[in-house]
Amino acid sequence: MALMQAIKMSLKSIIDNKLRSFLTMLGIVIGVMSVIGLVSLGQGATEGVTSQIKSMGSNLIMVSIMGRGMDTSLSYNQAMSIGDSPYIKEISPIMSANAYAKYGDQSYEESINGVNENYMSLRNLKLAEGRFILSIDNDMRQKVAVIGSNVASDLFGFTDPLGKTIQLDGNNFTVVGVLASGGSSISNSYDDSIFIPIKTMFVFQRNRGITQIYLSATEEQYVNIAQYHVENMLNTIFKGDTNAYRILNQSDLLSTVNSVSNTLSMMLGGIAGIALIVGGIGIMNIMLVSVTERTREIGIRKALGAKKKDILLQFMIESLTISGVGGIVGVIFGFIASYLMGHFMNMTVSPSINTIIISFSFSLLIGLFFGMYPANKAAGLKPIEALRYE
Known part of the structure; x- marks a missing residue:
């Protein structure tokens, strides 16, 4: 057939x-x-x-500190010394906590992040208006804040936040900048975050321990060299205990x-x-x-x-x-x-x-x-x- x-x-x-x-x-x-x-x-x-992950920048390195024995964190100076290498471009220790942000009758629990002036470029953040944290803000422990777009909308509505004073757990902070909307990441949403100088955070939280650090290599091809330098520094600080810290770069994440x-x-x-x-x-x-x-x-x-x-x-x-x-x-x-x-x-x-x-x-x-x-x-x-x- x-x-x-x-x-x-x-x-x-x-x-x-x-x-x-x-x-x-x-x-x-x-x-x-x-x-x-x-x-x-x-x-x-x-x-x-x-x-x-790619938006973070191809030369980003992230360090998490678990600690060794009684030493569960780094001091600010120890954290900054890790960036002392010709292959490392920028470094920013980070402290995070939750606090109630209040303006007028509006009050919301928000994520508060203590950072330095390098954090904005490290995480590719964009400003809608105002400025980010400056070096002088950290040195003088200024009570200034940069807020995410959702925080600005929740607290201020259609009012311009710049120059206004908000309360973070009862402490007065002046808003100096507002982040552009859409600054999201895998770990959190910067639209719902507030940034203050990290040295001000020490006083605000009554804690000086650093458990998280972001760094960037000078060039993408130097990421492994920069990471090797960070490992050597942390091995020295924690006396060879490799379980006291964890290091990730973009390639690891991908x-x-x-x-x-x-x-x-x-x-x-x-x-x-x-x-x-x-x-x-x-x-x-x-x-x-x-x-x-x-x-x-x-x-x-x-x-x-x-x-x-x-x-x-x-x-x-x-x-x-x-x-x-x-x-x-x-x-x-x-x-x-x-x-x-x-x-x-x-x-x-x-x-x-x-x-x-x-x-x-x-x-x-x-x-x-x-x-x-x-x-x-x-x-x-x-x-x-x-x-x-x-």
Whole structure:
């Protein structure tokens, strides 16, 4: 039997049973749509986090201090001495705490960060108005504050915050700058943060211990050299105890994010793949029913000279057509689902070509695999027994 004739007969059988064919395809459609949608969501989240890490600057180094014995932190001078290297461009120790910020009748709990004048360039912060913390602010322990855009909106509404006095846990601070909106990071949102001079923070918190430091290498190619210098300095301070600190650079963060995202994408793809397998089981069940219903037809065709391979080909084409059309519709709905998820979750979600090809190819393989048994069963029917079937 010619291939085109087998295709025509398969399509006729599918069209004659529209509802059954549609319900059979539905499992494949949902499976392909789920694979594309969930994997695209995982990739979109990864791209968002990756872009945030890259926005920090390719030469950023982050140091966390856990301490050794009774020494659980560094002094300000110790922290600053770590930056004494020709390969280190800028350094800023950080102290963070929560405090109630108040202006007039408005009061909110906000994140307060003690930093120096280098922090703005280290974290690529942008100002909407005013200025950032200056060196003289730290030296004179000035009570000045730079506030995030959300803090400005919460406390001041439409009033210009510059020059106004806010209270942080009852202490008066003058607002000298407002950050531009959208200054978010992986760890927190600068829109909801307040920055004050770190030496003022010592007095404000009655604590001088530094547990977090940001540094930048002079050039991207010197990051490893700068990190080696920081490790040597900390080994000297903590007498060789490498568990007393942790050092990360952008490459480390990107490697970790990529590892986690790949695992997440595989997990999401695997979960969605289950729906494809369920759809394949549906195809096999319906094809078995179709074989039973068309037993006499198969017997007549065999009696008229149809070979085993002709019957096998017809049923395999039916199975592949159902899974193929279901895969195409699933790809279309996967695009729509990805767009909707990206829109409502405020993310860039765009299905990759590889995801589409893999999911569609898998749908065809599902049709081929689960259609094989019913097709082989139909092809193996004996003409006499098939003709006598009621």
